[in-house]
Amino acid sequence: MKADDARSYLDELVTWATAGLSAGEVLLAQLSGEDSDFVRFNHAAVRQAGNVAQRSLALDLIDGQRHAEGSVSLTGDVKTDHGRISAVLSELRAVRAALPADPHLLYSTDAGTTEHLIGGGPPQPGEAVDAVVEGAAGRDLVGIYAAGQTFRGFASSLGQRNWFSAATFNLEWSLHHHADKATKSAYAGLQWDRDVVGAKLDWSIRELEALGRTPRSLPPGGYRAYLAPAAMQEIMGMLSWGGFGLRAHRTKQTPLLRMVTEGAEFHPSVRIAEDFSGGVAPDFQSAGFSRPDSVNLVDEGRFVGHLVSPRSAQEYSVETNGAEDHEFPVAIAMAPGRLPTADVLSELGTGLYIGNLWYLNFSDRAACRTTGMTRFGTFWVEGGEIVAPIEVLRFDDTAYHLLGDRLAGLTDQTETILDSSTYEERSMESFRLPGALVEEMTFTL
């Protein structure tokens, strides 16, 4: 079925399935789908290109506190899909009979209807190819273009219906000078403008000039550093890995454990929230609960709130705030600071301008100590001027330094970054982040 028909198809399927439920049974259903073009580039030519049209239906079949979950791909053919759904429901009934009651089960019993459509204008399928192949002709460009419609729908046998769809594009590329010396950029959003992508490609080409200089090989040690928003995305990505979920806090697995046990704090200028305004995430979650506009997580450097899934709400006897079961933020936003964005090089003075970080992981999770590498667009700066690119460096430092006692300032402008992740399906997550100036960042290799 076409993407535009998916909403009515979900309604039809769940209405049909509801008619076949046994007395006392409740069915929750979530449809996920996308119609996406993917074009992969290397050396400013096409490596792989194609289209993916996929729809799947996740089901939770409930009887009292007993339930079982399953998902099935949808073919679009009503007869086939009815057969598949029947088979799944039969299997779920059989599995459910072998399971005990689930004390943590919690689902929406609402019967309301919501709709959230983010209309966009992705380009015609070949237009992005033209823009890249022609705009970067003769250059060594590598990247990915992903565009099209993504959608989520929730429907329950209790009558609730929620629908979300977004038509977005995300063109992300790196432009290489030699070896691993490259700039990184992206053009993502709702309304494609060829002039904008052309201007961004031209800017990337101009950035290459600095990458041609002899790279600096810096010894391990502490360096003053500016982390651009894309680098901050990696830092926030690590904090999001258990940092804000209630379950991770109650089971002492959060990387922010010292905030809980010792009252550790970030710098007072750090304010972090889950904020759906400006994001591209659905405003409901898979058990049917709606999400508030925002959830404050860190305020004035102190931990103030958790993301709470329905299961955690039951387990720990608190209210859910619409988090998915993983309790990771999906639209994280960090408030801007006072550092003039235009002045970051002069404010940095002498040190490292870090455009991107790469492959972060915890070297001591409980202490929020993180390691990772510098990558694209990272330069040695002296006297507020870019001097040369650097050979990649490994950092190993705690967030309590980087966002705490060594944070010199956050930029006065934030950047919205639509997550380019495409594992299994195109991500609907986003980040809104400032850059950060750090008095000293520890590098070890």
Added chain:
Amino acid sequence: MTVIDVSLEDRLRAAMPSDADYASARHVVERASRLAVRNGVVEPSASSHDEGVMFVVWRDGGVGYGATSDLSDQGLRVAVEQAEAWAERTRGRSIVEGTPLLHSVGEYSSMVAQPFDALDVADQVGLLIDADIALAGGDDQRIVDRSASLARFDTRSILLTDGGGRVVQDIRQVFPSLRATANEGSNTQSRTYGRTAFAGQGGLEVLERHGFREASAKIAAEAVALLDAPNCPSGTMDLVLAPDQMVLQIHESIGHPLELDRILGDERNYAGTSFVTPEMFGTYQYGSDLLNVTFDPTVSGQVASYAFDDDGTPAERTHLIRDGILQQPMGGSISQARSGLAGVANSRASGWNRPPIDRMANLNVEPGDSTVDELIGGIERGVLMETNVSWSIDDSRNKFQFGTELGRLIEDGELGSIVRNPNYRGISATFWRNLSGVADDFTVMAVGNCGKGEPNQQIRAGHAAPHCRFADVEVFGGEA
């Protein structure tokens, strides 16, 4: 011949264009299920039926794909039209000219000694409840979270080509998992059942290979013991890696650098490039002469064994590093044609909705002739590290830092007390040259979550290795 849905197979064949330079349809059905018990509560059971098809069309120097879960005649027709349209749009703009792909015919099925279904859902739950109880460590209040789970993946793929190719493969994989997390104040320590390393192809026998039924009590005891253990010491010393850390070391600092698509630059915007360059093959000293590495999709029970890759290239055991010298990369037929280098059958897709790219399959360090005791006996001061917990490496796959769940001090040739937060760092290009001992306890394992590619793909890779000893490694612990 393995029987699949004949009508679907006929319809897939009929949908393929007849005038392409090469066309294929790859249909994949993956049925998965997972049961888990956490802190005495049976978590929601999860099952999935993921099914779809990808058509690929090569025509006049262009190539495109169309993938869909819509298996109606109309859905198939639209997917083929998408593939043809992208082949047309990329004509003259594609980095790949002309197809080197084969029209292979063959079949493969995982060896299954004890069918997984012999254990019904109630029995599985019972097994997991028993494991969960043991993970509580005798109701030790310091254990604050624990979980036990069993996941299975049954995957059937069929690759049809317009030249009569037909490859059918049935893969059965089992992923067991155990975890105990202990806490005191600001100190939290977790111990697992090899993280994802103890997965394999097969049925219930996968659980027996590493003692799933008996492992929980030891995991709980070690999680608690780590709370009281000192931090791993810092310094340059000998390091012994257990097989469930070797899998990660192989994966990150041999596997990824040898992927030919990285060497060709395809991954530079995402997963990265490689410090390995084409002229190194045949001469480069990758490691000490104790290092022998094979790409081996023939190991029975290993998680990524198969007879053909997802481009239909027949798979066979190949030495990539012999006596320390780099022999050849891991690249599928397309990368081989682009580079002029030899390769292996490693073009793999994470599912029907992603195109194949160069991946690891089973990548193994071959056993040596020392016992583990002999490896340790030769160490004056060092650390043995078990079970990966942290991994980070630069985009050229050179500067790495890895952490493990548990370390054991080695002093004067004897294993000593455990230490917490053990980490080590090094550089791939020199680390393997310091390989000073390879034990004979070849252990077949896995890495369950390898991410790569644009659009992104996560696959399961197999790795096997014995205990290995490395000299002069920078070792350190966590925050005080």
